[in-house]
Amino acid sequence: MVAVLPGAGITGVLVRVSGSQGGRAGASGTADLATGRPAAPDAPFRVGRVTKAFTATVVLQLAVEHRLHLGGTVQHYLPGVLPSDLPPVTFVELLDHTSGLPGGSADDGESDPARFVAERSAIPRRRRSWPRWRESR
16 A cells, blocks of 8 residues: 555554545554554554644634633633643633643653643743734735
8 A cells, every 4th residue: 555654663554534425444564563463444543733623623613602712721621631830821822832832742642641741741831922913905
């Protein structure tokens, strides 16, 4: 299926496409280097950076439904998700990537939420400020 894997740290590739007419799935490469087990088309996998768009869509839908205020904080709506000693993080800051929260990596602990939050909390926040823009007609 894939002639060349895209990077040294990538050992396999999974592809799934589906729609109203059905779908297709395929796999190439190795799932487990220790055993040599091949990648399986039905294996779970991370969606990657595309999840940001889905998350933003849901947040905006909740705001339209008045179930969430974009100026509200993560700490208010999701208590305990972020450490209590962090300054407030608003949904606007999350959506425009100015919250100062550090990003992830290939081994970002997604399977262990406590580890994920603990590692991110140890990194100092650096808020970015953007210049104010005026509407141009």
